[in-house]
Amino acid sequence: MRLETFQMLDRIETLDRKGQTLTALSHVPRSSPVFDGHFPGHPIMPGVLLLETMAQAAGYLLMALNDFSRMPFFAAAKTANFRAFVEPGALLKVHAECVHLGSGYAVMSTSLACRGRRVSDARLTMRTVAFPSPALEKHVIREGRRLGMLESGTVY
Amino acid sequence: MASTFDTVAGIIAETSDVPLDRITPHSHVMKDLEVDSLSFLDITFEIDQTFGIKLPVEDWMGRVNEGKESGDEYFVIGNLCTQIDALRAAAVAQ
Numbered sequence: 712m713r714l715e716t717f718q719m720l721d722r723i724e725t726l727d728r729k730g731q732t733l734t735a736l737s738h739v740p741r742s743s744p745v746f747d748g749h750f751p752g753h754p755i756m757p758g759v760l761l762l763e764t765m766a767q768a769a770g771y772l773l774m775a776l777n778d779f780s781r782m783p784f785f786a787a788a789k790t791a792n793f794r795a796f797v798e799p800g801a802l803l804k805v806h807a808e809c810v811h812l813g814s815g816y817a818v819m820s821t822s823l824a825c826r827g828r829r830v831s832d833a834r835l836t837m838r839t840v841a842f843p844s845p846a847l848e849k850h851v852i853r854e855g856r857r858l859g860m861l862e863s864g865t866v867y
Numbered sequence: 868m869a870s871t872f873d874t875v876a877g878i879i880a881e882t883s884d885v886p887l888d889r890i891t892p893h894s895h896v897m898k899d900l901e902v903d904s905l906s907f908l909d910i911t912f913e914i915d916q917t918f919g920i921k922l923p924v925e926d927w928m929g930r931v932n933e934g935k936e937s938g939d940e941y942f943v944i945g946n947l948c949t950q951i952d953a954l955r956a957a958a959v960a961q
Contacts, residue, residue, distance in 0.1 A: 786905060786908060787909075811916065813908075813912060813915055813924075814922060814924045814926070816908045836905075836909075838908070
C-alpha cells in the first residue's frame with residue numbers, strides 16, 4: 712500500500728471470473744505522513760482510505776470481468792462500516808464480489824479483514840465507461856500486471 | 868398484481884424521493900422528475916433486480932447520442948415500462 716500515490720492494493724491473491732470475486736492483500740505502511748494527523752498519539756487508517764482500498768479491489772475485479780476494456784469509476788457507497796481500528800503495519804485481506812453487473816454500472820459487495828476479523832465492509836456502485844484517456848488505460852493495465860492479476864492462483 | 872407502471876413509479880419514488888403523485892406515464896425521468904444520473908443508476912439497479920432483466924441503458928444512451936432515437940423513447944415512464952415489458956417477454960421466451 713502506497714498511500715501517497717493511492718496504490719492501495721499490493722497483490723491480487725485470487726480472481727474468480729465465473730464466481731465474480733477477487734481477493735487481494737494490502738499491507739498498511741508502518742509510517743506515513745497520514746498518521747501524523749490521523750491521529751497524533753493514536754495512528755489509525757482513515758476510513759476514507761479503507762473505502763478507497765475496497766473500491767480499488769472492486770474496480771480491478773470489474774476490469775478483469777470486462778478484459779480491461781472499460782474503466783470503473785467509484786460512483787456511490789450505499790453503506791460503509793468501519794468496525795475496528797486499522798493500525799500502521801496491519802495486513803489486510805480485501806474481498807470484492809460483484810452483486811449485479813448492469814449496463815454501464817455494477818453493484819459490488821466489498822470487505823476488509825485483518826487477522827481473520829472483519830474490520831470494514833461496504834456496498835459500492837461503480838460506473839463503467841470507456842477509458843477517458845490512453846494514458847489511463849496503459850496505467851491500469853500496468854498496475855494490473857504489478858498486482859499479479861494474470862498469475863497463478865487466479866481462476867478464469 | 869401491480870402493473871409495470873405502478874412498480875416502476877414505486878421504485879422511482881423510493882430511490883429518488885420524488886412524491887408518488889408527481890409520477891405519471893408521461894413524466895420524463897430526468898426532465899420532469901429531475902432525477903440525476905446517479906439516482907438513475909439506483910433506479911436501473913432496482914428495475915433490473917425486480918424484473919430479472921438488464922436494462923440496456925448504455926445502448927439506449929448511444930442511440931440517443933447518435934441522434935438515432937429521442938431520449939423520450941426510453942426515459943418517459945410509459946415508454947420505459949413498454950421497454951421493460953418487452954425485455955421481460957424476451958427473457959421468458961428464452
